[in-house]
Amino acid sequence: MGVRLTRDAVRRALDAVPREGFLPASARTAAGRDAPIPIGHGQTNSQPRTVETMLRLLDVQPGQRVLDVGSGSGWTTALLAHLTGPDGWVRGVELVPELAQWGAENLAATSLTWASISPVVDDVLGDPEHGPYDRILVSANARSLPDELVEQLADGGRMVIPVNSRMVVVERRGGEARTSEHGAYRFVPLR
Template identity: 45%
Template sequence: MDPAARLVRSLRSLIDDERVLDAIAAVPRELFVPPHLLDRAYDDAALPIGRGQTISQPLIVARMLELLELGPDDRVLDVGTGSGWHAALLAQLAAHVWTIERHPDLSGWAQRNLAAAGIGGDAVTVIAGDGSRGLPEAAPFDAINVAAAAWDLPTALEQQLAPGGRLVAPVGGDGQQLVLVQRSADGAALRRTGLEAVRFVPLVEGEP
C-alpha cells in the first residue's frame, strides 16, 4: 500500500467525511514538506518547515476540514498558509481559497508548492500579510480556517463570516483548544463551541 493510502486508512476510523479523506488522498503531501523530510511526508505528525512554523498533523487538519462542512460553492479564508498543504486541501472542497501567510518567503514557497500540485490562482489566492486582520476586501467568507493559535479569536475574523458561515481555530496559550464558531443563517448571532485539545504555533498579529 502506498504511503498516502496508508495515511487515509489510518484516518478513516476517526474522520467521517469521505470528501475530506478523498482530498487528502488527492493532494501529494510530499510536495509540501522540506526536501530533508520527504521520508516523513505521510507520517501522522506535524513537521517543521522553517521560520518556527509547521505543516500540521494530518489528523488535526482532517478534523478541521470536517468541522468546516465545506460546499463546492464556498469562499474560504485560510489564515497561516505555511507550506500551502492546508490551502491545497481546502481548494479540493470549496470554490476558492484566499490564504494569508505573514512570512513572505514561506508565502512564495507555498505558491510554488501549489503550482507543483497543479493548483493555480483560479483556485487559491496566496497573500503575504497579517492574517489576524483577515481580508476585508474579499469578505464575507463562508468558511475561515485558522492554522495558528491566538489567546482569543481576533474579532476581525469573526466579523468576516458570512451568514451561515463557519470558523475553526485553535485558541489558548499552553492549553489550546479547537474552537468552532458558527454564524446564524440570518447573520445576527455567533455561537462558539469548544472542542478537543490541540497544539499549534502561535498566531502573531501585526504586519510582517
C-alpha cells in the same frame, strides 16, 4: 448523512493532495508520519490527523469562498481548494513572507488554479478586502477569539480556530456568533 459525505470528501482531498509536495525536500520522507513537521521560520506543517479533524469541523462545500489563515506550506490551502472545487475560491494568507512565497510555489505546482496564497498585508488579520467568506480555517493558536476574523465570516459562515489550545468552531448567523469547543491541540501562536 451530511457529516458522512464530508468525511468522504475530506478523505478524498487528503488522498488527492499528497503532503510530500508541501514539505521541504529534506523532510519529504517523513510525510507519512502523523506528526507536525518543521518547515522553517519556526512554523510547521500540521499533523495530518489534526488537519483532517479541522477540515471535518469546517464542513467545506463545493462552490464556497474560503480563507486559509496561516497557510504556511500551502497544503491546507490546496486541500481546501480540492474541497471547494473549481466553482469555489480559496485565499491563503501567511504572516512570514518567505513561507507565503514558498507556499504559493507549492500550490502553483498543482492544478488548483482557483486557490492562491499571499503574504499578510500591513499586519491585518485575515483578508477583509476579499471577504466575506463562507468558511475560515485558522492554523495558529489565538489567545482569544479574534473579532476581526468573525466579522469576515458571511452569514451562515463557519470558522475553525484554535483558541487557548482548544479547537473552536464559530458559526455566524444573523450577526450573532455561536461557538463550540472540540478538544485540545497545540499550534504555533497566531501573532
